Amino acid sequence: MVNREIKVSNNQKKDLSIFFDPKSIAIIGSLRDPWSGGRALSNNLYDWGYQGKVYFVNPSYKEVDGVEIYPTIKSIPKTVDLAIVITPASTVPDIVRDCAEVGIKNVIIMSDGFAERDEGGENLQKEIINITKRTGIQIIGPNTAGIANGVTGLVISQYPLGSKIKRGCMAFASQTGVISATGFPYGDLGYGVSKICDFGNKCEVDESDLLEYLADDPETKVIAMEIEGIRDGRRFFDTAKRVTREKPILIFKPGRTKESSNTLMSHTGSLAGDQNVYKCAFKQAGIIQVNSFRELLEIAKAFSYQPLPKGNRLGIITITGAGGIIAIDTAVECGLALAKLSMRTNEKLFKIHPTLTGNPSDIGQMAGMGIPPYKEVIEAILNDENVDCLLCTIWSFLPAELYIQALNEAIIPKNKPIIFWVYGGSLENTNQICFELENNRYPVYSDIEIAIKTFGAMYQYMKIRTRFK
Amino acid sequence: MVNREIKVSNNQKKDLSIFFDPKSIAIIGSLRDPWSGGRALSNNLYDWGYQGKVYFVNPSYKEVDGVEIYPTIKSIPKTVDLAIVITPASTVPDIVRDCAEVGIKNVIIMSDGFAERDEGGENLQKEIINITKRTGIQIIGPNTAGIANGVTGLVISQYPLGSKIKRGCMAFASQTGVISATGFPYGDLGYGVSKICDFGNKCEVDESDLLEYLADDPETKVIAMEIEGIRDGRRFFDTAKRVTREKPILIFKPGRTKESSNTLMSHTGSLAGDQNVYKCAFKQAGIIQVNSFRELLEIAKAFSYQPLPKGNRLGIITITGAGGIIAIDTAVECGLALAKLSMRTNEKLFKIHPTLTGNPSDIGQMAGMGIPPYKEVIEAILNDENVDCLLCTIWSFLPAELYIQALNEAIIPKNKPIIFWVYGGSLENTNQICFELENNRYPVYSDIEIAIKTFGAMYQYMKIRTRFK
Numbered sequence: 001m002v003n004r005e006i007k008v009s010n011n012q013k014k015d016l017s018i019f020f021d022p023k024s025i026a027i028i029g030s031l032r033d034p035w036s037g038g039r040a041l042s043n044n045l046y047d048w049g050y051q052g053k054v055y056f057v058n059p060s061y062k063e064v065d066g067v068e069i070y071p072t073i074k075s076i077p078k079t080v081d082l083a084i085v086i087t088p089a090s091t092v093p094d095i096v097r098d099c100a101e102v103g104i105k106n107v108i109i110m111s112d113g114f115a116e117r118d119e120g121g122e123n124l125q126k127e128i129i130n131i132t133k134r135t136g137i138q139i140i141g142p143n144t145a146g147i148a149n150g151v152t153g154l155v156i157s158q159y160p161l162g163s164k165i166k167r168g169c170m171a172f173a174s175q176t177g178v179i180s181a182t183g184f185p186y187g188d189l190g191y192g193v194s195k196i197c198d199f200g201n202k203c204e205v206d207e208s209d210l211l212e213y214l215a216d217d218p219e220t221k222v223i224a225m226e227i228e229g230i231r232d233g234r235r236f237f238d239t240a241k242r243v244t245r246e247k248p249i250l251i252f253k254p255g256r257t258k259e260s261s262n263t264l265m266s267h268t269g270s271l272a273g274d275q276n277v278y279k280c281a282f283k284q285a286g287i288i289q290v291n292s293f294r295e296l297l298e299i300a301k302a303f304s305y306q307p308l309p310k311g312n313r314l315g316i317i318t319i320t321g322a323g324g325i326i327a328i329d330t331a332v333e334c335g336l337a338l339a340k341l342s343m344r345t346n347e348k349l350f351k352i353h354p355t356l357t358g359n360p361s362d363i364g365q366m367a368g369m370g371i372p373p374y375k376e377v378i379e380a381i382l383n384d385e386n387v388d389c390l391l392c393t394i395w396s397f398l399p400a401e402l403y404i405q406a407l408n409e410a411i412i413p414k415n416k417p418i419i420f421w422v423y424g425g426s427l428e429n430t431n432q433i434c435f436e437l438e439n440n441r442y443p444v445y446s447d448i449e450i451a452i453k454t455f456g457a458m459y460q461y462m463k464i465r466t467r468f469k
Numbered sequence: 470m471v472n473r474e475i476k477v478s479n480n481q482k483k484d485l486s487i488f489f490d491p492k493s494i495a496i497i498g499s500l501r502d503p504w505s506g507g508r509a510l511s512n513n514l515y516d517w518g519y520q521g522k523v524y525f526v527n528p529s530y531k532e533v534d535g536v537e538i539y540p541t542i543k544s545i546p547k548t549v550d551l552a553i554v555i556t557p558a559s560t561v562p563d564i565v566r567d568c569a570e571v572g573i574k575n576v577i578i579m580s581d582g583f584a585e586r587d588e589g590g591e592n593l594q595k596e597i598i599n600i601t602k603r604t605g606i607q608i609i610g611p612n613t614a615g616i617a618n619g620v621t622g623l624v625i626s627q628y629p630l631g632s633k634i635k636r637g638c639m640a641f642a643s644q645t646g647v648i649s650a651t652g653f654p655y656g657d658l659g660y661g662v663s664k665i666c667d668f669g670n671k672c673e674v675d676e677s678d679l680l681e682y683l684a685d686d687p688e689t690k691v692i693a694m695e696i697e698g699i700r701d702g703r704r705f706f707d708t709a710k711r712v713t714r715e716k717p718i719l720i721f722k723p724g725r726t727k728e729s730s731n732t733l734m735s736h737t738g739s740l741a742g743d744q745n746v747y748k749c750a751f752k753q754a755g756i757i758q759v760n761s762f763r764e765l766l767e768i769a770k771a772f773s774y775q776p777l778p779k780g781n782r783l784g785i786i787t788i789t790g791a792g793g794i795i796a797i798d799t800a801v802e803c804g805l806a807l808a809k810l811s812m813r814t815n816e817k818l819f820k821i822h823p824t825l826t827g828n829p830s831d832i833g834q835m836a837g838m839g840i841p842p843y844k845e846v847i848e849a850i851l852n853d854e855n856v857d858c859l860l861c862t863i864w865s866f867l868p869a870e871l872y873i874q875a876l877n878e879a880i881i882p883k884n885k886p887i888i889f890w891v892y893g894g895s896l897e898n899t900n901q902i903c904f905e906l907e908n909n910r911y912p913v914y915s916d917i918e919i920a921i922k923t924f925g926a927m928y929q930y931m932k933i934r935t936r937f938k
Contacts, residue, residue, distance in 0.1 A: 162895025176790030188896035321645035426631025
């Protein structure tokens, strides 16, 4: 097994802002066929709200559907902020040279067939790296699934989206397309996103560059990254150490096994590295390591919607006995403790209904008798000085408004986080509840274990922050 | 902490068939208020296809909406197969006595407030146990969320369903309502169910009885149970040992921590027991232990739709490099191996497109260029003698028919399982694809790690079966 990673020195801080907010874009690729990459790219730009100018480049035709096609980048009469290249790999170095020549400083190469493919591809990638070194041109990719900006609606992707990405403060990044703009139903689920970036082969812009950019990005409050290999460990972890004082970083690191490391090498040319070394380095840098792809996608939202808990004492409102037990198991395993409610709180709960006393407080019996007293129960538990955070279980057959109203009316401290687990027989209602509660900044999970692990991650980050204070 | 479990001798095999297929039902409970338990119960019976006779019992009124209400069970003029009791706990022993007197042999007690509540409730439960001993009456509950029969459409539950439960061969059971008929969108997701049963406090029918019943139930092919405590360990594990020769049993056992065990004691009066003892006993009995609530709900379906793999060699069709890496990590961790494709298979894949060779086979680039060659790729990989099972990644933006057609047209061995991971930007499309593929007996997962763990469980069960052959 040959190490196919291509080393480059990469220590200067880059300005990635034009990638995420270009005033003008040139698309170089195939445009005629509705399935073609260039066509799909331009559809996404137009469909999701890009307001800037788009130029199309292809030497094979002069016009498609009444739109002028330029034969080369050099023939575009105006200045261009960003070039997006989606042409066969062998043509890419010349295109990048043309970009440099006309003063385009930022290029996204979506084409594949580079270092991840074979020696020929590796040579092409080296050729591009040499151009960047000589010209200072900035490149995302090659072999990237694109980027997105939730603030402006910019979506650079060759695959269709289900719905418009929502503006928010979560930044997602991945190395090989698994978290692209089209990889997850952000819009349908109420996920508010600031930036999405897929690094691809990282011939120039890498994870450290993005981290530095996101650290300064006022729209981003939490950073979630899928990372297969890290190009410059020292730089990355030094940067992360600074960033985690202000913003939480969640990382999912696949490549835990020998088998996956071998495969990984062949698809982005990255080295997976030793898992234990990574684990220690993540910990030292204050990075929260998550253990599955779903956790990476799901845990970030709670950081973006809710305050950090001041401690680890968890209150639980459950509907079924088993729900409570499952929640406690996971809570204890991720460093949380079951809050001991004060006498006064238990008295309050008893007055509402005798079955509600204790933690978990079981609202199940009352859920079958009209409108359950969520407002009063949430109020009683969250105001208890022995409670730092609250998991509230909700039935999908009751309308989302009921919960939103309860939360709006309840007099509760603003500095204690609340997370929902939704549960029940209707998928449509479940999705509706997720959507509406998240639009009101209440994170909802359909998986109870992930809901609890989210509190675990928030508590962990609270301790990391405290360490630096 | 007092052990509130109530011991009973319980060694005779019971006939639970009338619980799941009663020709006539009496509902004893409140009926007037639309939120009342009795009303909700009868709505579920009528809405989801119960064809038998329903009698209503309540001494407070003679008629509701033109339907006759009987003052007592004794005043019902015809024989009744099953009584469902949802009245205050203190009234239940007398009602059970009445049932015994008129010859009703099967009673479901949905009321709570028994051994899980306090000493008074414990005494009521003991009183009921004494009646069962004296009369031989069979009881599910008290404190049960009900049962369901996917074959007949019978739903005994006091909470609304989203849609009709689908007929299928998965049996689900839980101890405290977490897997009731209304606890999961079975119908919306294409889950085919044979029986659902929530044990509650297990004053009479327990997990061993249900296991014996499901072992003989021709509609049930896989059994998934959430179990908090086991009443008679020897009987349960002896039964399980026999059952697992024919049908897989998946168990999720909460109560792993001291904190959750304490709570557990208070809500069904069960002892959680030592986790390591359980773990060994599960293993010896050939039971597959799963590690989360979601895994319990999701893994069973693959057993019901697909054949068992003959070995552990996994083929992977991926769309993104990262998807492949994540799949391999989880696969290796749960005892699977990455299949080494034969030269011949790689030649076939190369002919379709050079980027498809190897395992994982990456169809991502082709997914952006019209209709990707799923038929040919699935055919090439599944026909390789080095491959035992196949994970196929699909995009949610391509229609479900494309995959169904590919699978229908592909000439592939019938004895190798195939599982899908669906991925992409539209929640609606994702749900639609899950629904349609599962209606065609192809299990679909929106969580890649659970998809792979499912193969791990199937491989584990194949070895368990082989042990007994």
